[in-house]
Amino acid sequence: MSGPESRDVTIYDVASECGVAPSTVSRALSQPGRVSARTSQRVHEVARRLGYRSAPLARHVPEQRTGTLAMIVSDVGNPVYAPMVRGAEEAAATAGYTLVLCDVVESAVRERQLLDQLAPNVDGLVLATSRLSDAAIRMVARRRPMVTMNRVTQQVPSILPDNEHGMCQAVEYLAGLGHRRLIHVAGPAGSWAAATRWRALRDAAASAGMRVRRIGPYPPTVAGGQESAAAITEELRPERAASNRRAADRAGPRPDRATALVTYNDLQAIGLIQALSRQGVRVPAEVSVVGWDNILGSDWCVPALTTVAAPLLDLGAAAVRHLLAVTAGRAVPAAPIVLPTRLLVRDSTGPVSAAPVRLEPVRLGVASSPVMDRAVQ
Amino acid sequence: MSGPESRDVTIYDVASECGVAPSTVSRALSQPGRVSARTSQRVHEVARRLGYRSAPLARHVPEQRTGTLAMIVSDVGNPVYAPMVRGAEEAAATAGYTLVLCDVVESAVRERQLLDQLAPNVDGLVLATSRLSDAAIRMVARRRPMVTMNRVTQQVPSILPDNEHGMCQAVEYLAGLGHRRLIHVAGPAGSWAAATRWRALRDAAASAGMRVRRIGPYPPTVAGGQESAAAITEELRPERAASNRRAADRAGPRPDRATALVTYNDLQAIGLIQALSRQGVRVPAEVSVVGWDNILGSDWCVPALTTVAAPLLDLGAAAVRHLLAVTAGRAVPAAPIVLPTRLLVRDSTGPVSAAPVRLEPVRLGVASSPVMDRAVQ
DNA sequence: AGAGTATGAGAAACCGGTTCCTGACGCCAA
DNA sequence: TTGGCGTCAGGAACCGGTTTCTCATACTCT
Numbered sequence: 026m027s028g029p030e031s032r033d034v035t036i037y038d039v040a041s042e043c044g045v046a047p048s049t050v051s052r053a054l055s056q057p058g059r060v061s062a063r064t065s066q067r068v069h070e071v072a073r074r075l076g077y078r079s080a081p082l083a084r085h086v087p088e089q090r091t092g093t094l095a096m097i098v099s100d101v102g103n104p105v106y107a108p109m110v111r112g113a114e115e116a117a118a119t120a121g122y123t124l125v126l127c128d129v130v131e132s133a134v135r136e137r138q139l140l141d142q143l144a145p146n147v148d149g150l151v152l153a154t155s156r157l158s159d160a161a162i163r164m165v166a167r168r169r170p171m172v173t174m175n176r177v178t179q180q181v182p183s184i185l186p187d188n189e190h191g192m193c194q195a196v197e198y199l200a201g202l203g204h205r206r207l208i209h210v211a212g213p214a215g216s217w218a219a220a221t222r223w224r225a226l227r228d229a230a231a232s233a234g235m236r237v238r239r240i241g242p243y244p245p246t247v248a249g250g251q252e253s254a255a256a257i258t259e260e261l262r263p264e265r266a267a268s269n270r271r272a273a274d275r276a277g278p279r280p281d282r283a284t285a286l287v288t289y290n291d292l293q294a295i296g297l298i299q300a301l302s303r304q305g306v307r308v309p310a311e312v313s314v315v316g317w318d319n320i321l322g323s324d325w326c327v328p329a330l331t332t333v334a335a336p337l338l339d340l341g342a343a344a345v346r347h348l349l350a351v352t353a354g355r356a357v358p359a360a361p362i363v364l365p366t367r368l369l370v371r372d373s374t375g376p377v378s379a380a381p382v383r384l385e386p387v388r389l390g391v392a393s394s395p396v397m398d399r400a401v402q
Numbered sequence: 403m404s405g406p407e408s409r410d411v412t413i414y415d416v417a418s419e420c421g422v423a424p425s426t427v428s429r430a431l432s433q434p435g436r437v438s439a440r441t442s443q444r445v446h447e448v449a450r451r452l453g454y455r456s457a458p459l460a461r462h463v464p465e466q467r468t469g470t471l472a473m474i475v476s477d478v479g480n481p482v483y484a485p486m487v488r489g490a491e492e493a494a495a496t497a498g499y500t501l502v503l504c505d506v507v508e509s510a511v512r513e514r515q516l517l518d519q520l521a522p523n524v525d526g527l528v529l530a531t532s533r534l535s536d537a538a539i540r541m542v543a544r545r546r547p548m549v550t551m552n553r554v555t556q557q558v559p560s561i562l563p564d565n566e567h568g569m570c571q572a573v574e575y576l577a578g579l580g581h582r583r584l585i586h587v588a589g590p591a592g593s594w595a596a597a598t599r600w601r602a603l604r605d606a607a608a609s610a611g612m613r614v615r616r617i618g619p620y621p622p623t624v625a626g627g628q629e630s631a632a633a634i635t636e637e638l639r640p641e642r643a644a645s646n647r648r649a650a651d652r653a654g655p656r657p658d659r660a661t662a663l664v665t666y667n668d669l670q671a672i673g674l675i676q677a678l679s680r681q682g683v684r685v686p687a688e689v690s691v692v693g694w695d696n697i698l699g700s701d702w703c704v705p706a707l708t709t710v711a712a713p714l715l716d717l718g719a720a721a722v723r724h725l726l727a728v729t730a731g732r733a734v735p736a737a738p739i740v741l742p743t744r745l746l747v748r749d750s751t752g753p754v755s756a757a758p759v760r761l762e763p764v765r766l767g768v769a770s771s772p773v774m775d776r777a778v779q
Numbered sequence: 780a781g782a783g784t785a786t787g788a789g790a791a792a793c794c795g796g797t798t799c800c801t802g803a804c805g806c807c808a809a
Numbered sequence: 810t811t812g813g814c815g816t817c818a819g820g821a822a823c824c825g826g827t828t829t830c831t832c833a834t835a836c837t838c839t
Contacts, residue, residue: 033522033545035795046819051797061817078545081522083463083795087824091459092519101487101503102698107479114478114505118512123519125502126478128491135495142469142500145410145457168410168455247698295702321479321624322699325672412825423789428827438787460825464794 034077043071054079093123094348095143096151096341097136101128103245103292104320105337109153109174112341120349122148131244133157133215144169149348152176156215170351172344175218182351183361184344186335188218191366192225195287195315195333198368200233203377204285204313208260210253210297211241212289219245219289222317226287238283245289250296257286257297258304261312284312284377291316291323294330298373309375319369328372336364411454420448431456470500471725472520473528473718474513478505480622480669481697482714486530486551489718497726499525508621510534510592521546526725529553533592547728549721552595559728560738561721563712565595568743569602572664572692572710575745577610580754581662581690585637587630587674588618589666596622596666599694603664615660622666627673634663634674635681638689661689661754668693668700668709675703675750686752696746705749713741 036050043050045064053060053068060068085091094117098106110126117124127143129136133156140157144150149170155162159178165171166181173183199207209226212219223239230237240256243249260283288294294316298308308314308328316323319334343362351357413427420427422441430437430445437445462468471494475483487503494501504520506513510533517534521527526547532539536555542548543558550560576584586603589596600616607614617633620626637660665671671693675685685691685705693700696711720739728734 033795037795047796048798048820049818051795052818055797059817064818078518078522080795081519082459082468083824084797085824086460086463086795086826087797089824091523093523095502101478101491102484104481104484104698107481110478110505111507114507123504123516125472125504127500127502128487130488130491139500141455142458145455146459146470247702299702321481322702325624325676325699325704326702327704410825414825424826425790425828426788428825429788432827436787441787457825460794461827462794463796463825464827466794 033080034072034075035080036077039068039072039075039077042075043068090148091146092121093125093147094149094151094345095125095127095147096153096344097127097129097139097143097155098153099129099131099136099156100246101126104322105290105292105318105335106153107321108337109341109344112338112343113151113345114341116342116345116349120345122345122349124345129156131156131213137161140165149352151344151348153344154216154218170348172348172351174340174344177217177221177361182347182357182359184340184347185361185363186340187363187366188221188225189228191317191333191335191368192222192229192287194366194368196226196229196233196235198331198370199285199287199313199315199374200235202285202313202375205235205377206283206285207235207237208257208283208286209237209239209241210243210250210257210286210288210293211239212243212245212293214242216245222289237287241289243289243293245292247292247296247299250288250293250298251300252296253288253293254297254300254304257301257312258306261306285315285374286312287315287317289317291318291320291330291332294332294373295323295326298326298328298330308373310378313374315374324371331371331374332369334367334369336366339364410457411449411452412457413454416445416449416452416454419452420445467525468523469498470502470524471526471528471722472502472504472524473530473721474504474506474516474520474532475530476506476508476513476533477622478503481699482667482669482695482712483530484698485714486718486721489715489720490528490722491718493719493722493726497722499722499726501722506533508533508590514538517542526729528721528725530721531593531595547725549725549728551717551721554594554598554738559724559734559736561717561724562738562740563717564740564743565598565602566605568694568710568712568745569599569606569664571743571745573603573606573610573612575708575747576662576664576690576692576751577612579662579690579752582612582754583660584612584614584662584664585634585660586614586616586618587620587627587634587663587665587670588616589620589622589670591619593622599666614664618666620666620670622669624669624673624676627665627670627675628677629673630665630670631674631677631681634678634689635683638683662692662751663689664692664694666694668695668697668707671707671709671750672700672703675705675707685750687755690751692751701748708748708751709746711744711746713743716741 036047040047040050049060049064050068053065054072096110096113114124127139129139136157144165152171152173154175155173162178162181171181173181175185177183207230209223211223227237240253243253288297294314298314301308306312316330316332319332323330323332343364347357347362413424417424417427426437426441427445430442431449473487473490491501504516506516513532513534521542529548529550531552532550539555539558548558550558552562554560584607586600588600604614617630620630665674671691675691678685683689693707693709696709700707700709720741724734724739
């Protein structure tokens with residue numbers, strides 16, 4: 026039916042078939058009212074008959090706009106992005122834009138390459154948790170309208186969850202449960218969000234009169250959380266840790282045993298809880314765990330995760346709306362837009378037990394007793 | 403420093419600054435060796451100094467290619483896509499292409515629009531679980547190279563997991579545990595994959611001498627799975643169901659109580675187990691549940707999900723490699739490419755208990771006793 | 780030294796749209 | 810009847826690259 030599939034139909038084909046000038050076809054198709062009703066109708070009919078489809082590539086050359094926005098994420102596998110993308114997509118669609126998504130696989134090099142390739146092809150960019158340097162971000166931002174998420178860079182508009190208040194919520198809640206010593210499982214090394222969340226936690230803990238130590242950095246993944254469990258077990262079982270350390274370092278068991286763990290994100294928290302459970306550490310009986318994000322699945326892990334819920338959908342939508350404002354040349358606030366967080370209390374946190382729990386011996390890499398398994402898994 | 407940010411630097415700017423013709427600049431930048439070393443070096447240096455960035459939009463007009471592939475997914479929020487996207491991305495990057503991802507939010511209308519907008523802008527399309535009609539798919543496929551995933555359409559190349567064998571694996575395993583009656587929680591109505599998986603399950607069950615009923619359709623989400631729980635509870639508790647039904651329908655409890663549930667996908671299975679647990683139905687003691695996909699999180703739900711693992715990463719990679727073959731004009735096999743599945747046995751399945759479990763009264767919407775909660779949640 | 784060839788670079792066409800400029804035609808009023 | 814104005818459509822330039830064609834120059838060979 027379609028034959029040898031020669032080449033796309035152009036406005037020139039339509040024009041000659043119609044007996045009008047190409048410019049008339051262009052007007053008829055893209056500027057309703059700018060051409061007489063009769064001509065317009067004839068052009069439309071011929072275009073339909075010939076199966077004309079506009080070639081946006083060519084169209085965009087003179088127009089200098091593509092109708093496309095790009096969002097760059099560090100890892101599509103991280104469920105945290107799904108709602109952000111959804112929110113961004115809806116905002117973009119509402120404004121008549123198409124959102125494309127690109128994954129840089131946690132690599133700054135790839136991110137830079139992608140940006141160079143993408144930037145000229147889109148009307149604007151959303152950088153979700155970028156790994157680039159501030160200088161690199163500013164350089165790209167000079168070429169194309171851009172907003173960052175979860176990242177503050179001078180002169181570049183940004184959208185953030187309220188890291189400070191979120192951590193305050195977590196800390197106040199833990200304080201109310203009697204916790205006094207925390208451990209923070211840190212996010213990846215070069216990450217602005219990781220640094221900011223740590224700072225926020227530290228400050229919140231300080232004003233609550235709590236002590237907090239940081240371990241890490243760890244990747245923002247389930248595997249990263251599992252990895253951190255080794256270090257944490259050491260913390261929680263000082264008597265055991267001593268044998269792994271030079272005895273001269275500290276004498277006797279540590280007095281400052283942490284009772285609550287705050288991770289950089291939910292994925293880490295889930296991996297951490299998994300690994301702790303496997304080692305016989307009971308959550309929340311022996312130690313409470315608080316995550317961050319409220320990803321899909323944070324409610325079906327066991328125990329269900331207490332977490333600081335970031336307004337992911339809104340973050341995505343706000344980012345795109347903001348970006349479109351920049352694109353339209355409207356003045357944008359210099360200060361970051363900060364969206365509120367919400368503490369979601371579930372089952373991974375509990376009061377500090379009056380008497381320190383007597384810990385069982387650790388059996389690394391081996392699931393503990395069947396009874397234990399039933400209970401925790 | 404950057405001034406009023408006039409307009410992008412073009413090869414014409416570079417040319418006049420260099421004192422050479424624009425065509426020379428073009429050659430120097432894109433056809434190494436086609437220009438003398440001295441000129442080339444000078445052009446490169448001026449280009450760098452002026453901050454020249456090629457405008458791919460303009461470049462692609464005569465070239466008729468964009469170096470971009472698009473992948474359309476029905477819902478980025480479904481974790482099943484993450485590995486597929488990752489696989490596709492890696493295959494695309496290896497071949498020097500950029501992959502962009504678009505979400506159609508489970509809407510056929512939006513999918514069609516997007517396709518029309520996207521098709522002319524990319525060199526090829528991957529449709530992951532499309533909701534379009536066969537005719538619509540073929541129409542788009544005629545305009546642009548395309549492959550479908552999880553969907554077979556005449557004349558359009560496709561990549562699939564081995565639905566038939568996957569269901570056989572599940573059925574054989576369940577048969578080995580003593581199960582004889584199954585219920586299938588069906589996927590969404592218009593979905594090829596849903597229809598195919600149901601057919602595969604029915605056939606597999608038939609050859610194993612098992613009975614299987616289908617309920618649904620339900621959305622392929624956690625909410626969909628939760629929804630299905632109501633109908634399933636009715637199945638599992640005929641004595642209770644009878645009160646909801648006209649008593650004349652059937653006399654006494656049903657003899658054909660199902661002992662195993664097979665869902666369309668993991669998300670449904672997880673929602674289903676959640677809802678069942680909340681109603682006091684114990685998994686796998688009272689009923690076994692088998693999912694499909696092996697998504698992230700299917701191992702941290704409780705009980706950890708037994709599931710048919712689709713080779714998601716490979717599916718994505720194979721789709722792109724196949725698409726590039728089509729793009730390059732190489733002949734492609736007419737038959738779908740089928741990738742093997744693997745049954746992942748975890749904790750949501752178990753042997754049929756010798757004596758039918760005595761069921762507790764249902765308390766809808768209310769969590770059962772604390773002891774129960776500890777055990778199942 | 781003169782003729783032939785290879786090499787480098789400029790001019791111009793092209794890709795497929797959009798848009799500015801211009802002119803033709805028709806209608807209305809004076 | 811003529812002048813003026815508004816509507817509609819054609820011609821051509823333009824967007825920023827690529828590519829073909831052509832020509833000038835330099836180098837080689839006899």
